[in-house]
Amino acid sequence: MAAPLTLVLILSVTIRAVLFRSSLAELISERVEVVSPLNAWKRVVEGLALLDLGVSPYSGDVFHETPLVIYLFHFVVDYAEIVFMVSTFEFSGKYNLFIKQKYALEADRYPHDCLELMRSPKEMHYIPLKVAMFYLLNPFTILSCVAKSTCGLNNAVMALFILSTLKGSALLSAIFLALATYQSIYPLTLFAPGLLFLLQRLYIPVNPCRSRFWFFTVQYSVMFIGSLLVIVCLSFFLLGSWDFIPSVYGFILSVPDLTPNIGLFWYFFAEMFEHFRFFFICVFQINVFFYTIPLSVKLKEHPVFLIFMQIAIISIFKSYPTVGDIALYMAFLPVWSHLYRFLRNIFLVSCVLLACTALFPVLWHLWIYAGSANSNFYYAITLLFNVGQILLVSDYFYAYLRREHHLSQGLYLRRKDGSEATLVLK
Amino acid sequence: MVLLFVCFCLFVCFSLLVLLELSLMLALLTKATQFFSSGHTNNWAVLVCTSRFWFNYRHVANVLSVYRSVKRLGIPDSHIVLMLADDMACNHRNPKPATVFSHKNMELNVYGDDVEVDYRGYEVTVENFLRVLTGRLPPSTPRSKRLLSDDRSNILIYLTGHGGNGFLKFQDSEEISNVELADAFEQMWQKRRYNELLFIIDTCQGASMYERFYSPNIMALASSQVGEDSLSHQPDLAIGVHLMDRYTFYLLEFLEDIHPASQANMNDLFKVCPKSQCVSTPGHRTDLFLRDPGSVLITDFFGSVRKVEITREAINLTNPTELSLRNELKSEALFYVDQLPVADIIHQKPKQKDWHPPDGFILGLWSLILLVFFKTYGIKHLKHIF
Numbered sequence: 001m002a003a004p005l006t007l008v009l010i011l012s013v014t015i016r017a018v019l020f021r022s023s024l025a026e027l028i029s030e031r032v033e034v035v036s037p038l039n040a041w042k043r044v045v046e047g048l049a050l051l052d053l054g055v056s057p058y059s060g061d062v063f064h065e066t067p068l069v070i071y072l073f074h075f076v077v078d079y080a081e082i083v084f085m086v087s088t089f090e091f092s093g094k095y096n097l098f099i100k101q102k103y104a105l106e107a108d109r110y111p112h113d114c115l116e117l118m119r120s121p122k123e124m125h126y127i128p129l130k131v132a133m134f135y136l137l138n139p140f141t142i143l144s145c146v147a148k149s150t151c152g153l154n155n156a157v158m159a160l161f162i163l164s165t166l167k168g169s170a171l172l173s174a175i176f177l178a179l180a181t182y183q184s185i186y187p188l189t190l191f192a193p194g195l196l197f198l199l200q201r202l203y204i205p206v207n208p209c210r211s212r213f214w215f216f217t218v219q220y221s222v223m224f225i226g227s228l229l230v231i232v233c234l235s236f237f238l239l240g241s242w243d244f245i246p247s248v249y250g251f252i253l254s255v256p257d258l259t260p261n262i263g264l265f266w267y268f269f270a271e272m273f274e275h276f277r278f279f280f281i282c283v284f285q286i287n288v289f290f291y292t293i294p295l296s297v298k299l300k301e302h303p304v305f306l307i308f309m310q311i312a313i314i315s316i317f318k319s320y321p322t323v324g325d326i327a328l329y330m331a332f333l334p335v336w337s338h339l340y341r342f343l344r345n346i347f348l349v350s351c352v353l354l355a356c357t358a359l360f361p362v363l364w365h366l367w368i369y370a371g372s373a374n375s376n377f378y379y380a381i382t383l384l385f386n387v388g389q390i391l392l393v394s395d396y397f398y399a400y401l402r403r404e405h406h407l408s409q410g411l412y413l414r415r416k417d418g419s420e421a422t423l424v425l426k
Numbered sequence: 427m428v429l430l431f432v433c434f435c436l437f438v439c440f441s442l443l444v445l446l447e448l449s450l451m452l453a454l455l456t457k458a459t460q461f462f463s464s465g466h467t468n469n470w471a472v473l474v475c476t477s478r479f480w481f482n483y484r485h486v487a488n489v490l491s492v493y494r495s496v497k498r499l500g501i502p503d504s505h506i507v508l509m510l511a512d513d514m515a516c517n518h519r520n521p522k523p524a525t526v527f528s529h530k531n532m533e534l535n536v537y538g539d540d541v542e543v544d545y546r547g548y549e550v551t552v553e554n555f556l557r558v559l560t561g562r563l564p565p566s567t568p569r570s571k572r573l574l575s576d577d578r579s580n581i582l583i584y585l586t587g588h589g590g591n592g593f594l595k596f597q598d599s600e601e602i603s604n605v606e607l608a609d610a611f612e613q614m615w616q617k618r619r620y621n622e623l624l625f626i627i628d629t630c631q632g633a634s635m636y637e638r639f640y641s642p643n644i645m646a647l648a649s650s651q652v653g654e655d656s657l658s659h660q661p662d663l664a665i666g667v668h669l670m671d672r673y674t675f676y677l678l679e680f681l682e683d684i685h686p687a688s689q690a691n692m693n694d695l696f697k698v699c700p701k702s703q704c705v706s707t708p709g710h711r712t713d714l715f716l717r718d719p720g721s722v723l724i725t726d727f728f729g730s731v732r733k734v735e736i737t738r739e740a741i742n743l744t745n746p747t748e749l750s751l752r753n754e755l756k757s758e759a760l761f762y763v764d765q766l767p768v769a770d771i772i773h774q775k776p777k778q779k780d781w782h783p784p785d786g787f788i789l790g791l792w793s794l795i796l797l798v799f800f801k802t803y804g805i806k807h808l809k810h811i812f
Contacts (some may be wrong), residue, residue: 048781051781052780054781070783074781128581224494230794237790238784238785238787240784
């Protein structure tokens with residue numbers, strides 16, 4: 001287990017090191033699909049330079065990172081590449097630990113013919129390696145790392161949150177969730193699955209009537225909100241002003257920068273009249289948070305899958321997505337490899353995602369440099385890419401639910417007399 | 427008696443002759459002193475037409491007529507920067523191709539046979555004009571496109587086109603303001619790029635363009651005052667457009683009478699095109715000019731300095747030291763702007779202090795981290811660390 005992992009690590013280090021030193025690094029760090037105004041490395045350097053000149057880095061619309069990132073990079077700005085690589089590896093390291101935890105709860109309480117649905121420990125043995133491979137060798141992650149986008153840091157913090165939740169430590173989980181929320185607001189939606197998992201682990205049934213449920217919820221939320229407040233106040237003390245709140249959170253929520261990216265916001269808001277802007281901002285932002293409640297209700301028994309769904313939804317619907325965010329939930333896919341037999345749209349989704357990934361730079365070039373296309377072309381590909389992602393996510397959701405159905409109802413339907421039955425949807 | 431009368435007549439004649447000779451000598455002397463005391467050693471001309479399109483034929487004709495005069499009076503093409511925003515001679519709509527006329531009788535083809543246009547068509551922009559004036563051109567610019575003047579150059583700058591109160595329009599898409607122009611001239615002064623400057627502008631409300639000048643040794647003329655339009659002279663029905671503007675038409679007429687040795691001075695230039703002929707009131711500005719306009723020859727700007735003048739008369743030169751003393755007295759009125767003091771040039775910026783996060787922050791952060799660490803893993807692990 002350690003040897004293949006080390007091999008994968010060495011390979012990914014090599015690839016990243018080679019790309020860092022080549023001329024591609026500059027090219028990649030300028031691509032809009034890889035960096036966004038929130039996490040571009042250029043902006044971090046700019047903010048630190050402004051700080052050295054004695055000016056608040058948040059003055060002017062340049063720097064949108066949180067003050068803790070300033071503190072982190074203040075000392076390691078020359079070794080940034082190493083920091084990013086380290087965060088990537090830490091991320092992948094998490095999965096080695098948590099996979100083993102994951103199926104501890106899947107007891108053998110299922111009917112016999114579902115044995116083939118269950119995963120044998122042998123299969124599960126390789127999943128951590130696969131997850132590590134999926135993350136480290138994913139071209140999206142490599143691009144994101146070479147571009148030195150702080151998306152890698154966000155991913156690392158979310159991975160830490162997942163790890164601490166799966167380990168069962170409520171305090172750490174709350175702290176890392178607070179940290180992730182502090183970095184970008186959207187991980188707030190991960191509060192529900194985190195809570196659900198911890199409740200499940202402590203064998204507290206999710207019943208509003210029970211006092212234990214409320215007690216734990218209140219405890220967890222107090223820890224979360226408390227740590228969030230502490231972190232925010234600490235960042236105040238870094239620079240001595242509250243400038244960072246409109247610069248970071250105001251920026252994320254009100255989307256003033258409409259540079260094209262792989263998300264859905266820019267095109268809409270580029271052509272929207274001022275009169276309706278606020279309304280549509282609210283609509284788009286609520287769209288991210290909206291799916292938490294129904295998904296939590298449906299998946300309250302399966303919080304880990306809920307985490308995956310939430311992360312995917314955040315990556316698709318957030319205001320400034322980049323390929324680094326996508327890499328985060330794609331790394332999870334090997335965990336659900338047992339759902340493969342129930343997936344319906346693999347071919348379509350993979351074709352769409354591959355084609356769109358290839359077409360992004362092409363249409364960007366045609367639009368910006370050749371001038372023979374326009375923003376509609378690029379947005380069409382963005383839309384298609386997001387549709388592909390949504391299809392992927394909903395496909396996995398369907399497969400998961402179907403597996404659960406089969407686990408409870410049996411894989412092959414039998415009529416009362418034992419002959420084979422088929423299920424027909426009318 | 428007759429003898430006395432004859433003697434008296436002879437005496438009178440003799441004295442008259444002597445007086446005549448003396449006055450001639452004096453005139454020659456003043457001419458000589460003037461010849462040796464003129465402040466400039468070379469002449470340059472920057473002639474700009476800023477408007478394009480066929481119906482602005484007259485602006486091109488304006489510039490070409492000044493070009494013609496300036497060349498005729500001795501300034502070579504290498505010292506003329508001619509900027510024409512459009513080509514009228516070879517325009518498709520010109521019924522008389524390869525010609526640009528100044529008068530409907532086709533008396534004068536100002537296009538001639540040897541026009542050398544340095545900036546043509548879309549190269550005539552505000553940026554290029556200012557770069558020519560200030561000399562800030564890329565190293566690849568050819569010499570013909572540069573104004574290579576020095577501190578002993580007299581420069582004639584002639585602008586024509588469409589203008590307004592405080593601006594001149596270039597190419598129908600951008601404009602130069604009087605402030606920019608004044609600053610460009612100040613740059614030229616500080617970079618010692620001219621000895622004296624004559625600025626002539628023939629546009630509507632042209633006087634507004636010289637209002638803001640503040641550098642020494644500039645004389646300015648304009649075809650109309652603020653609030654007035656400069657009008658065109660007359661159309662040629664065969665060509666279909668107005669051929670020239672009034673001010674430049676009468677300026678050309680005036681300049682046709684000037685030859686390289688003429689002694690006409692600036693006061694005559696100020697009288698060109700009175701209101702009766704021009705309809706607008708030409709204006710001029712001489713407050714920045716250090717010499718008296720009456721002593722400034724037209725050929726100081728329109729012609730070129732010729733070091734050689736052939737004469738058969740013997741000229742008595744005064745003692746060179748006396749001459750240089752007088753020159754020094756004269757040139758005291760001129761002064762140069764102080765150079766930047768050395769301390770300013772070599773002065774180093776203080777090294778910027780790097781920003782460090784406040785101590786309280788570091789303390790708080792690390793204590794929190796430690797707290798969480800021990801809460802999670804228990805105090806008992808302390809012994810593993812210490």
